[in-house]
Amino acid sequence: MTERSPLAPSGFPDLPAIPGVTPRVARARYKQWDRCDLTYVELAPGTSVAGVLTQSKCPSPEVEWCRKALVLGQARALVVNAGNSNAFTGNRGRAAVEAIAARTAAHLGCEPSDVFISSTGVIGVPLPVDKAEAGLDAAFAAETCSWEDAAATIMTTDTFAKAASTQAVIGGKTVNLVGIIKGSGMIAPDMATMLGYVFTDAAVAPEFLQAALNAANAHSFSCITVDGDTSTSDTVLAFATGAAGNAPLSDADDEGADAFAAALGDLCRQLAHLVVRDGEGATKFIAVTVEGAESDRSAHRIAMSIANSPLVKTAVAGEDANWGRVVMAVGKAGEPAERDRLSICFGATQVAKDGLAVEGYDEAPVTAHLKGQDVEIGVDLGLGDGRATVWTCDLTHGYISINADYRS
Amino acid sequence: MTERSPLAPSGFPDLPAIPGVTPRVARARYKQWDRCDLTYVELAPGTSVAGVLTQSKCPSPEVEWCRKALVLGQARALVVNAGNSNAFTGNRGRAAVEAIAARTAAHLGCEPSDVFISSTGVIGVPLPVDKAEAGLDAAFAAETCSWEDAAATIMTTDTFAKAASTQAVIGGKTVNLVGIIKGSGMIAPDMATMLGYVFTDAAVAPEFLQAALNAANAHSFSCITVDGDTSTSDTVLAFATGAAGNAPLSDADDEGADAFAAALGDLCRQLAHLVVRDGEGATKFIAVTVEGAESDRSAHRIAMSIANSPLVKTAVAGEDANWGRVVMAVGKAGEPAERDRLSICFGATQVAKDGLAVEGYDEAPVTAHLKGQDVEIGVDLGLGDGRATVWTCDLTHGYISINADYRS
Numbered sequence: 078m079t080e081r082s083p084l085a086p087s088g089f090p091d092l093p094a095i096p097g098v099t100p101r102v103a104r105a106r107y108k109q110w111d112r113c114d115l116t117y118v119e120l121a122p123g124t125s126v127a128g129v130l131t132q133s134k135c136p137s138p139e140v141e142w143c144r145k146a147l148v149l150g151q152a153r154a155l156v157v158n159a160g161n162s163n164a165f166t167g168n169r170g171r172a173a174v175e176a177i178a179a180r181t182a183a184h185l186g187c188e189p190s191d192v193f194i195s196s197t198g199v200i201g202v203p204l205p206v207d208k209a210e211a212g213l214d215a216a217f218a219a220e221t222c223s224w225e226d227a228a229a230t231i232m233t234t235d236t237f238a239k240a241a242s243t244q245a246v247i248g249g250k251t252v253n254l255v256g257i258i259k260g261s262g263m264i265a266p267d268m269a270t271m272l273g274y275v276f277t278d279a280a281v282a283p284e285f286l287q288a289a290l291n292a293a294n295a296h297s298f299s300c301i302t303v304d305g306d307t308s309t310s311d312t313v314l315a316f317a318t319g320a321a322g323n324a325p326l327s328d329a330d331d332e333g334a335d336a337f338a339a340a341l342g343d344l345c346r347q348l349a350h351l352v353v354r355d356g357e358g359a360t361k362f363i364a365v366t367v368e369g370a371e372s373d374r375s376a377h378r379i380a381m382s383i384a385n386s387p388l389v390k391t392a393v394a395g396e397d398a399n400w401g402r403v404v405m406a407v408g409k410a411g412e413p414a415e416r417d418r419l420s421i422c423f424g425a426t427q428v429a430k431d432g433l434a435v436e437g438y439d440e441a442p443v444t445a446h447l448k449g450q451d452v453e454i455g456v457d458l459g460l461g462d463g464r465a466t467v468w469t470c471d472l473t474h475g476y477i478s479i480n481a482d483y484r485s
Numbered sequence: 486m487t488e489r490s491p492l493a494p495s496g497f498p499d500l501p502a503i504p505g506v507t508p509r510v511a512r513a514r515y516k517q518w519d520r521c522d523l524t525y526v527e528l529a530p531g532t533s534v535a536g537v538l539t540q541s542k543c544p545s546p547e548v549e550w551c552r553k554a555l556v557l558g559q560a561r562a563l564v565v566n567a568g569n570s571n572a573f574t575g576n577r578g579r580a581a582v583e584a585i586a587a588r589t590a591a592h593l594g595c596e597p598s599d600v601f602i603s604s605t606g607v608i609g610v611p612l613p614v615d616k617a618e619a620g621l622d623a624a625f626a627a628e629t630c631s632w633e634d635a636a637a638t639i640m641t642t643d644t645f646a647k648a649a650s651t652q653a654v655i656g657g658k659t660v661n662l663v664g665i666i667k668g669s670g671m672i673a674p675d676m677a678t679m680l681g682y683v684f685t686d687a688a689v690a691p692e693f694l695q696a697a698l699n700a701a702n703a704h705s706f707s708c709i710t711v712d713g714d715t716s717t718s719d720t721v722l723a724f725a726t727g728a729a730g731n732a733p734l735s736d737a738d739d740e741g742a743d744a745f746a747a748a749l750g751d752l753c754r755q756l757a758h759l760v761v762r763d764g765e766g767a768t769k770f771i772a773v774t775v776e777g778a779e780s781d782r783s784a785h786r787i788a789m790s791i792a793n794s795p796l797v798k799t800a801v802a803g804e805d806a807n808w809g810r811v812v813m814a815v816g817k818a819g820e821p822a823e824r825d826r827l828s829i830c831f832g833a834t835q836v837a838k839d840g841l842a843v844e845g846y847d848e849a850p851v852t853a854h855l856k857g858q859d860v861e862i863g864v865d866l867g868l869g870d871g872r873a874t875v876w877t878c879d880l881t882h883g884y885i886s887i888n889a890d891y892r893s
Contacts, residue, residue, distance in 0.1 A: 135816030135824040165812050165824065167841040200809025201842045304795045387712040387795070391888035401608030404573050408543030416543040416573065433575040434609045473889065477882045480799035 084354035084362050084450060084470070085237040092224045092242045093253045095276045097121030097318025100227040101219040105212025107160035107198065107205070113230040115209070117216035118155040118274070119185070121318045126152035126193065127287035128314040129294045137164035138171045139194045142178070143312060146190045150283025152316055153191035154181050155274060157231045158209065159259075160198040169203035176206045177213065184217050195272050195312045197259065198233050228257040231272055234479075235259050235355050241347035245279070245340035247333030250323040252279035254340055258348040260355070273298065273313040273348050279337055280319035282327035289338040290315045290345075297345035300377070300467040301353050302384050304476070315341070353468045358475025360450070361393050363468065367456045370463030375412040377465035382410035383454065390472035393454075396447040398440070400428045407456060418459030423447065431459075492762035492770050492858060492878070493645040500632045500650045501661045503684045505529030505726025508635040509627040513620025515568035515606065515613070521638040523617070525624035526563040526682070527593070529726045534560035534601065535695035536722040537702045545572035546579040547602045550586070551720060554598045558691025560724055561599035562589050563682060565639045566617065567667075568606040577611035584614045588621050603680050603720045605667065606641050636665040639680055642887075643667050643763050649755035653687070653748035655741030658731040660687035662748055666756040668763070681706065681721040681756050687745055688727035690735035697746040698723045698753075705753035708785070708875040709761050710792050712884070723749070761876045766883025769801050771860045771876065778871030783820040785873035790818035791862060798880035801862075804855040806848070808836045815864060826867030831855065839867075 098120060102113040128147045130140045146152075156177055163170045178189035185191075196204055222230075228238035240257045258273035281289070290313070298313055319325065326334050354362055365383045370376035383389055386406040392399035400421045407414050417432035424446030427435055446452065452471075506528060510521040536555045538548050554560075564585055571578045586597035593599070604612055630638075636646035648665045666681035689697075698721070706721055727733065734742050762770055773791045778784035791797055794814040800807035808829045815822050825840035832854030836846055854860065860879075 131816075132819070133813070133816030134818070134820070134822040135812050135827065165809065165827075165837070165840060165842070167825065167839070200812060201837065387884070388888060391885060394885070395889035397889075401573065404543050404608060405541070408539075408541030410542070411540070412542070414542040417575065419543065419573075429573070429609065431575070432573060434573070471889075472885065474882055474885050476795070477799060477802070477880065477885055480796060481803035481805075481879075481881065 080236065082236045082355045082359060084359055089225045089228070089238055090240060090242065092240055092255050095253055095255055095318065096278045096320030097124060098276045098316065100222050100224070101216045102222045102226050102230040103212045103215035103219055105158065105208045107158060107208060110160070113226065114159040115212035115216055116155070116157040116227050116230045117213065118227070120152050120154060120316055121320060122153065123319055124152045125150055125281050125283040125286050125317040125319070126314060127283060127290040128312065129290060129298070130312055135165065137162055137196060138166070138174045139163060139196050140312060142174045143193055143195070143314070146193060149190055151191055152193055153185050153187040155193045155314065155316070156181060156213065157272060158196040158204060159231055159233055161196055161202055161204050162198045162200050163196040163204040164200045166201065166203040173204040173206050173209060177209050180210055180213050193314055197231070197272055224255060224257060231257065231259045233259065237355060239348065239351040239355065241344055241351065243340045243344045245333065245336040247279060247323040247326065247337055250321050252277055252321040252323060252337070254344050256344050256348045258352060260352040275313070275315040275341065275344060277315070277317045278319070278321040279317050280321065280323050280325035281317040281337065282325055285327050285329070285334065286315055286317050288329070289341050292338060293342040293345040296342060297349040300465070301349045302381060302467065302469045304357070350468060353470050356470035357479045358473040358477070359470030360473055360475070361452050361471040362450060363393055363452045363454065363470060364466055365454045365469065366466045367458065368464045369458040369460055371413045371461045372463040373465055374463070376463040377467065378412050379407055379410045379414065379456065379458070380465045380467040382406045383456070384467045384469035387472055390469065393447065393452050394471035394473045396444070398423050398428060398443045398447060403454060403456065404429070413460060414458055415460065420457040420459065422455035424453050488644065490644045490763045490767060492767055497633045497646055498648060498650065500648055500663050503661055503663055503726065504686045504728030505532060506684045506724065508630050508632070509624045510630045510634050510638040511620045511623035511627055513566065513616045515566060515616060518568070521634065522567040523620035523624055524563070524565040524635050524638045525621065526635070528560050528562060528724055529728060530561065531727055532560045533558055533689050533691040533694050533725040533727070534722060535691060535698040536720065537698060537706070538720055543573065545570055545604060546574070546582045547571060547604050548720060550582045551601055551603070551722070554601060557598055559599055560601055561593050561595040563601045563722065563724070564589060564621065565680060566604040566612060567639055567641055569604055569610055569612050570606045570608050571604040571612040572608045574609065574611040581612040581614050581617060585617050585621065588618055592625050601722055605639070605680055632663060632665060639665065639667045641667065645763060647756065647759040647763065649752055649759065651748045651752045653741065653744040655687060655731040655734065655745055658729050660685055660729040660731060660745070662752050664752050664756045666760060668760040683721070683723040683749065683752060685723070685725045686727070686729040687725050688729065688731050688733040689725040689745065690733055693735050693737070693742065694723055694725055696737070697749050700746060701750040701753040704750060705757040708873070709757045710789060710875065710877050712765070758876060761878050764878035765887045766881040766885070767878030768881055768883070769858060769860050769879040771801055771862065771878060772874055773862045773877065774874040775864045775866065776872045777866040777868055779821045779869045780871040781873055782871070784871040785875065786820050787815055787818045787822065787864065787866070788873045788875040790814045791864070792875045792877035795880055798877065801855065801860050802879035802881045806831050806836060806851045806855060811862060811864065812837070821868060822866055823868065828865040828867065830863035832861050
């Protein structure tokens with residue numbers, strides 16, 4: 078076990094129960110470990126679902142299953158397997174997914190397409206169906222568990238259990254949103270995988286839930302990077318049980334739709350930040366903001382070029398205000414930029430302006446800022462109104478140790 | 486000083502003199518060091534020049550100068566400053582470049598646009614004109630130096646001097662090509678910068694020299710990566726003095742044009758490999774070959790996605806046949822790929838085929854292959870005829886130490 082990330086929050090948050098959502102955990106023993114590794118969440122009839130899935134051209138069969146099932150927009154259960162991603166396993170992997178869906182559907186008396194499935198862990202080993210089925214049966218018979226148990230059970234090499242919550246008021250009804258997420262720790266030869274699940278008692282039609290999730294994703298999960306490597310299994314699903322009894326949201330113009338979308342966006346951003354805070358080897362949480370780009374999309378690409386640059390990330394690890402590396406990363410992004418309009422800040426201090434170092438800038442606040450755990454890099458391109466913020470962590474010996482200093 | 490890279494060749498190669506090319510070196514003392522840091526290469530009248538320059542949107546004024554001068558196709562001198570890249574220095578940086586060109590042109594009695602200039606080192610500090618001029622005057626008065634001296638003088642934090650040579654026969658005349666290059670070492674807060682120079686006594690018209698250099702570049706410098714970070718100053722220039730007396734090459738159909746282009750391609754590939762062999766912290770030289778892609782361009786992008794993946798590079802550092810990470814890198818490349826047609830080899834051993842692990846493959850040769858210094862990763866997408874090979878190095882604690890474990 079690696080040590081808890083130095084960027085982890087002080088403890089697990091207090092989270093409300095979500096009516097219509099019943100989590101249970103069990104030991105499927107996908108690996109030789111003595112911990113729960115199968116999460117089973119029962120969802121009340123009528124629960125809407127939306128999802129965003131990896132763009133990988135080599136997705137796991139779980140991702141393909143969810144992509145198909147999402148079209149129908151209804152969910153009765155979520156099953157998450159930890160310790161084996163079941164990716165790149167051909168027909169045997171697909172059969173395992175179908176077996177899990179069938180057994181769960183039989184238990185609940187629902188359609189297999191109402192069952193959403195994720196797996197995370199080693200690539201290339203088919204998920205053992207016998208272990209999955211025995212684990213499921215144990216979960217069906219288990220007591221309801223806490224959110225902390227569920228968040229801990231979906232972990233692989235994460236160093237802390239990750240969850241967050243928020244609320245929104247829809248037509249006078251207060252609805253709760255809770256999310257759990259795993260990702261970014263890796264001390265076995267597995268793929269870094271991000272799995273996130275949001276649960277709410279709000280009544281939300283699937284189409285609007287999907288639209289709100291897409292918007293939230295664009296400013297949260299799509300704005301984080303640890304090492305630029307994209308998993309075969311990344312999955313975020315949002316489930317809305319409707320138990321709060323609000324007038325169902327089906328359109329962005331409905332009363333409370335804005336509030337719900339904002340709450341979902343806030344929750345997703347909290348969850349995304351937790352993944353970065355558990356980034357492999359991370360010692361600094363870095364926010365990169367690019368302004369003055371030709372478009373928001375262009376700003377996002379430049380911000381990602383900075384956030385993925387190993388030279389920028391090692392400079393932050395070394396607490397070095399090496400803004401030349403930021404210039405480099407802007408220059409390589411392939412997006413419109415003019416060297417002689419470029420300005421760069423570390424924290425609140427401008428260190429380069431109009432294509433030149435700011436002569437005699439005060440180094441003390443920059444040094445102090447870089448010594449902290451939260452580092453802000455700001456770039457103004459001076460071209461237009463495009464703006465984006467992305468989040469990453471530094472690149473340290475810890476990352477190398479986790480990913481190179483062992484043999485599979 | 487870091488130790489010589491474990492991937493370095495055993496010594497500096499024997500290189501022929503190139504008639505019409507006269508290198509000299511001097512101490513401009515751009516940094517507080519006691520070594521030559523200014524390289525001055527005089528070129529005979531009538532020398533053709535071609536070049537490829539960084540795509541960075543934040544290029545150095547040297548790069549902008551070369552881009553303009555290349556249009557004219559003629560060269561009389563090359564000046565390379567080591568220890569200061571002069572990038573992101575505004576008008577003062579531009580003035581320094583103009584001063585170097587003017588002083589050299591006055592010395593030779595040529596046009597300033599006949600003088601090609603590069604600088605490499607720290608970003609954001611204007612090149613001191615007084616040091617450059619004094620260094621130039623010393624170089625003008627210096628004895629001719631060896632290729633090894635020239636190759637050593639353009640280094641910044643490289644761990645060994647890099648050069649290569651080859652020959653071609655054009656219409657019965659043997660021509661020589663010599664190249665020197667620097668790049669990929671970095672132990673000061675500088676930008677990793679690749680500068681390469683090729684000299685030949687062949688008579689080659691500038692347009693054809695440029696076409697041949699573009700083709701060579703596409704299969705050499707454009708196919709290497711250490712960390713995916715692109716310099717503000719990358720420059721490769723080819724100079725052809727014509728002293729060999731061959732019938733000048735001006736078209737791909739000319740006799741000997743194929744041989745010359747092949748020799749130039751071979752030389753550029755040798756030079757590119759030397760840069761990877763001096764990659765920061767490198768302990769393994771990795772060749773990634775992608776076949777069966779929809780196009781060569783698609784194959785190149787997928788190969789680069791693999792070669793830039795920190796998870797693949799750390800797996801090789803750990804001598805771990807973690808082909809799941811190769812699947813991941815194929816999947817994230819955004820290029821056409823079908824998981825269930827994908828095959829992967831380490832060395833000569835196929836470890837995954839048709840979207841599945843090869844059951845019971847012999848691990849002994851894979852382990853032996855990964856323990857060596859030269860590692861080959863092969864991917865067959867099974868879609869078309871597209872093919873590409875790129876070269877990179879592993880990602881180790883050495884990279885972090887070089888780039889994070891110091892303060893500027």
